[in-house]
Amino acid sequence: MKEGVGVNLAYHRDGVTEVSPIRWASVTTPWSSMRFVSGAFCPLCLRKQLYLQRTWDHRLVTSCPKHGVLLIDRCPECGLHLSWNRPGIATCRCGYDLSLSAPVTIDTDATAFVKELATTGDQKVFAALDALFEGLLPILDKVGSLTEQHKLVELAVSGIRRPESLVPLVANYILDNECGGLSVHPRITCLPLLASGNTVVQEFGVLVLRELDLRGWLPASSIEEVPGQTGIREAAALLGLTEDLTKKLVHHNILCGKRNKSGHAWRIENSSLNRLLMDLENRKSVVKDAISVFLYRKIPGPRHSLAEAISDIIAGALVSGGFDLASGLESLTVVAPARKVCAHWDDCVTVAELAERCNVHTENIRFAIKAGVIPAEKRVTNSRRMTVIGVSDAEKFEKDYIFAGSLARQIGASVTNFAEKLMSTGIRPVSGPKVDGGLTYIFLRQDLEALDLGAVAALENYPTRTGRKKLGLAQHTIESTISLAKAAKALGLTVQRTKGLVPKGLLEAAEYGGRALQINRDSFDRLKSMLDDQNLITIDDAAKIVGETRSAFEYRWVHTHLVTVIDLGVRRVIRRECLEEVQRYKRIFITADEAGKLLGSHRSLLPNWERRGLIAPEKVMESKIVGVKLYRRTDFDRLRLLKEYSGPSNEHK
Ligand SMILES: [Zn+2]
Ligand SMILES: [Zn+2]
Numbered sequence: 327m328k329e330g331v332g333v334n335l336a337y338h339r340d341g342v343t344e345v346s347p348i349r350w351a352s353v354t355t356p357w358s359s360m361r362f363v364s365g366a367f368c369p370l371c372l373r374k375q376l377y378l379q380r381t382w383d384h385r386l387v388t389s390c391p392k393h394g395v396l397l398i399d400r401c402p403e404c405g406l407h408l409s410w411n412r413p414g415i416a417t418c419r420c421g422y423d424l425s426l427s428a429p430v431t432i433d434t435d436a437t438a439f440v441k442e443l444a445t446t447g448d449q450k451v452f453a454a455l456d457a458l459f460e461g462l463l464p465i466l467d468k469v470g471s472l473t474e475q476h477k478l479v480e481l482a483v484s485g486i487r488r489p490e491s492l493v494p495l496v497a498n499y500i501l502d503n504e505c506g507g508l509s510v511h512p513r514i515t516c517l518p519l520l521a522s523g524n525t526v527v528q529e530f531g532v533l534v535l536r537e538l539d540l541r542g543w544l545p546a547s548s549i550e551e552v553p554g555q556t557g558i559r560e561a562a563a564l565l566g567l568t569e570d571l572t573k574k575l576v577h578h579n580i581l582c583g584k585r586n587k588s589g590h591a592w593r594i595e596n597s598s599l600n601r602l603l604m605d606l607e608n609r610k611s612v613v614k615d616a617i618s619v620f621l622y623r624k625i626p627g628p629r630h631s632l633a634e635a636i637s638d639i640i641a642g643a644l645v646s647g648g649f650d651l652a653s654g655l656e657s658l659t660v661v662a663p664a665r666k667v668c669a670h671w672d673d674c675v676t677v678a679e680l681a682e683r684c685n686v687h688t689e690n691i692r693f694a695i696k697a698g699v700i701p702a703e704k705r706v707t708n709s710r711r712m713t714v715i716g717v718s719d720a721e722k723f724e725k726d727y728i729f730a731g732s733l734a735r736q737i738g739a740s741v742t743n744f745a746e747k748l749m750s751t752g753i754r755p756v757s758g759p760k761v762d763g764g765l766t767y768i769f770l771r772q773d774l775e776a777l778d779l780g781a782v783a784a785l786e787n788y789p790t791r792t793g794r795k796k797l798g799l800a801q802h803t804i805e806s807t808i809s810l811a812k813a814a815k816a817l818g819l820t821v822q823r824t825k826g827l828v829p830k831g832l833l834e835a836a837e838y839g840g841r842a843l844q845i846n847r848d849s850f851d852r853l854k855s856m857l858d859d860q861n862l863i864t865i866d867d868a869a870k871i872v873g874e875t876r877s878a879f880e881y882r883w884v885h886t887h888l889v890t891v892i893d894l895g896v897r898r899v900i901r902r903e904c905l906e907e908v909q910r911y912k913r914i915f916i917t918a919d920e921a922g923k924l925l926g927s928h929r930s931l932l933p934n935w936e937r938r939g940l941i942a943p944e945k946v947m948e949s950k951i952v953g954v955k956l957y958r959r960t961d962f963d964r965l966r967l968l969k970e971y972s973g974p975s976n977e978h979k
Contacts, residue, residue: 352447364407366399388476395429457524497537507546511603521560558592566654578633616647616659674714685732689831730767739783807844862899886947915956
């Protein structure tokens, strides 16, 4: 018979397997928290009455409050741990009468606290205390004698009562243990806290990291080899990333890991985790204007995945502003480099190339792609994604369609209001400001075949956007353009910033050689009307309306393509319909973050439930950065009631 099995069987369980949680006093506790291999006892209690108390079976009970003494878990005679297979309750295998052991007086406050929690059934606090004890064990390295364990219980109790008193102690311990800098990254040292199944303990780990950050810890010059391996969930918690992103780091050979034989469970080498974090710390520069590595991929130019960005940082090809110790790699920042991608295929052209061929700004091509006038696809080159247009599609577009502006330039006419002049002859554009909100008008070439374009360009009497009739050349000049300074004033911007809207395609420069820059009135009106459009709302306001920070709003709804952002140069806006869609989603679904906030705990709550098969995400919004899981609110409410009814007793697996 295996040692301890008899004691193990003496308890009720919250499940059917050998490792199901144990019912102890009025609380539930993981089986691993019980002293099933080797027991402990109070020698004075044993002298009085020859039976073993159940309270001694839990590892958090290290003293006897009744007698004010430390428990004993070794035979004072032979020095071995107490075996459950001993000849008698008070007789060691060496024959020693255990009740004769000399008692050691000790402060028993912590044990009294543990017992009170267990008796009153304060499951939440009890589970947190036990999990904190578990998390502190490897960090403070107090695993030896019962005296040390007692000390650790006292620390854990103080950490539960007043975290702010224990945090500096733990930080001190981590810093004092190393001279000449830390050779193991603090996030690795704090892994037992960060990856704890208990949210109180996870948050405690974050507090310790904040404290270390404040103290200004330093990495050692040499990196220590950390033995062992870590599961993917723990590795993700350690890095502060999702499991998917962590796996990607393995695929890119940034982390060393492999799957087990069944191909499901991952094991990541601890040394590779330490090397990655330390490499990033050592390559951190103090830089202005560093941006999030995730946002970095959104700006034009080379596209980086997180893994590629990290590879580049380690290779010295990309400057990093480092990451926040307490939040992990999700806060990694980089400085955008000035590198350009060169990609050439025989069967397609890039947006920039087509724009050059059509003699228009690239934004015009992008809008035409969005409007569905030009078919396009995404391709990957050197691991960068870019939009390309097939050569035959590009040729067909050039053959079938034409931009009003480039047509005007071709025939040497003024670009100003050329589209309006064309439309005044009864021709309808396929895309443009009044058609689909496009930036510029696109016409079908065959519609123009019968026209005398020179005559159209010379038209002076035509309806403009504002519905006025053009009367004479002088007035035409005044009305069809606006000076840069006036435009800036009307938009409430500096001249410099207004000028910057021209290359973005948001304002068109009118072609009047030799004079100060004039803005095409039509493009100005268009931008102004969009800025005044009540149907467009700034992304900041939208985030406020749904009660989220802007970054959370972008992360959940913009990156997942539910909401399209229109960059007006001056401000970034979204359509009200998009906002309503978000509100509709929020009524039906809940995210892991929100669930965590509602219950006042960490966001891992729902993923925990999901792992245990209690709830499944109904919708997963994919994005290039990270998917956002949406859980049905009614499911969540049901589980929440259940949880409140039974307590978080199943928090441990
Ligand atoms: Zn006692
Ligand atoms: Zn003995």
